[in-house]
Amino acid sequence: MSRTFAAVVAHPDDDTFGVAGTVALHADDPDFRFVLIHATSGEAGPIADPALATRETLGTVREEEDRRSWAVLGREPDRHEWLRYPDHGLADVPFDELVDRITEILREERPDVVSTFGPDGITGHPDHIRVGEATAAAFHRLRAEAVDGFERLIRVAIPQSLLDGWNEQLVAAGKEPMDPTQLYQPRGVPDDTIGLRVDTSSVAARVVQALREHHTQAGDIQDMTDDEQLEMLSREHGVVDWPPRGSADPVLHDVFDRLD
Numbered sequence: 472m473s474r475t476f477a478a479v480v481a482h483p484d485d486d487t488f489g490v491a492g493t494v495a496l497h498a499d500d501p502d503f504r505f506v507l508i509h510a511t512s513g514e515a516g517p518i519a520d521p522a523l524a525t526r527e528t529l530g531t532v533r534e535e536e537d538r539r540s541w542a543v544l545g546r547e548p549d550r551h552e553w554l555r556y557p558d559h560g561l562a563d564v565p566f567d568e569l570v571d572r573i574t575e576i577l578r579e580e581r582p583d584v585v586s587t588f589g590p591d592g593i594t595g596h597p598d599h600i601r602v603g604e605a606t607a608a609a610f611h612r613l614r615a616e617a618v619d620g621f622e623r624l625i626r627v628a629i630p631q632s633l634l635d636g637w638n639e640q641l642v643a644a645g646k647e648p649m650d651p652t653q654l655y656q657p658r659g660v661p662d663d664t665i666g667l668r669v670d671t672s673s674v675a676a677r678v679v680q681a682l683r684e685h686h687t688q689a690g691d692i693q694d695m696t697d698d699e700q701l702e703m704l705s706r707e708h709g710v711v712d713w714p715p716r717g718s719a720d721p722v723l724h725d726v727f728d729r730l731d
């Protein structure tokens with residue numbers, strides 16, 4: 472039976488951090504279909520090396536970096552849509568328009584599982600929060616229309632215990648801990664709200680290689696050792712936003728786990 476997974480994110484590299492391991496685990500499955508939607512091309516982001524891009528070319532360069540990241544991972548999206556809304560400007564796009572654009576693609580694809588950001592946007596980034604809200608609205612609109620698929624909505628998240636562990640390591644190494652009250656710093660969610668925990672350790676080396684294709688964003692990971700990068704990318708977590716999760720429900724180990 473074929474299964475479709477759709478990920479809806481804000482910027483090039485959000486996908487690498489959030490779902491690349493999950494996709495890599497399904498890379499050899501002929502019945503797996505992967506749909507990827509980027510709301511922006513990330514043109515307002517950092518430029519790690521001025522030789523790589525200018526402010527004018529950064530969006531185009533980052534789209535190409537993202538395409539290469541999936542090629543290096545070994546599983547390219549079956550469909551990849553760039554909505555090309557303004558980076559750092561998603562909150563200014565009329566919300567209904569953003570929902571409509573996402574709905575249109577998801578209606579054609581009827582994914583079994585949709586993944587996007589949760590209300591914390593992982594880092595509090597307003598674009599992340601907005602694309603998560605719009606994707607959830609699109610998901611529930613299509614469910615209400617009784618379109619096939621749309622069995623599960625995942626909001627990517629970081630368990631608080633994992634964030635605490637990273638911070639302990641930072642402090643032990645004499646570095647500043649991450650501060651979740653600051654914009655663009657990672658936030659955790661209570662561990663007991665995590666409904667999806669995917670062990671991506673078997674493909675983490677490939678995800679690290681994919682992440683390194685985002686050359687213009689190298690500043691994000693330049694302070695981390697190879698082992699730290701591997702460790703960070705050895706698992707992916709999410710909150711199961713739909714269907715509502717009971718406190719006794721088991722933690723899922725794959726986005727398609729326990730679907731009929």
Ligand SMILES: [Zn+2]
Binds near residue numbers: 482
């Ligand atoms: Zn982002």
